[in-house]
Amino acid sequence: AQKVTQAQTEISVVEKEDVTLDCVYETRDTTYYLFWYKQPPSGELVFLIRRNSFDEQNEISGRYSWNFQKSTSSFNFTITASQVVDSAVYFCALDRGSTLGRLYFGRGTQLTVWP
């Protein structure tokens, strides 16, 4: 069975602080994909990153970075120098990678960045 756990329900930081959102996943598949989505108050799901199970290289995109460790089944997301606009719910999700794949979501982490 596929499962995604985001243990942090809510995180509050002050602007310019760095913050890491944790994601732990479970799957027996050798091929799978991991995703992060941002859901602002308007409600739409905004795609942030997709990583396949064979690529353990960390990725950096501006203030965002992702750390993928298969040994601990984790795919953590770090925001450097957080901004008020980063306030949103962030979801980690897992896909089995088949042609008829679908996403398994975690419960999400509510991030609030205070000015």
Add this chain to the structure above:
Amino acid sequence: EAGVAQSPRYKIIEKRQSVAFWCNPISGHATLYWYQQILGQGPKLLIQFQNNGVVDDSQLPKDRFSAERLKGVDSTLKIQPAKLEDSAVYLCASSGGLANYGYTFGSGTRLTVV
């Protein structure tokens, strides 16, 4: 490229009434998904279509929920009769498949059952 279109954006109904949601996926995307997102939770898959066939509807409460995707394009999700616990955001997503990987989500329909 136009995104996934959903309507209505908001809906308030009384319990035991019926309601329908509409989704128009990205042109050419063969796979369409309906997710239910209850407040404070992650989206949960209700039904997955491949063209106009159902791939997975194991989590769809079939006694009250139904969905169709005629001609493999637009899709409609219906609830009849609605219960209070159906209050949620209903998200539609589409995917072009493994060769064109990724999922695109619509803005969702926020349903409130009173």
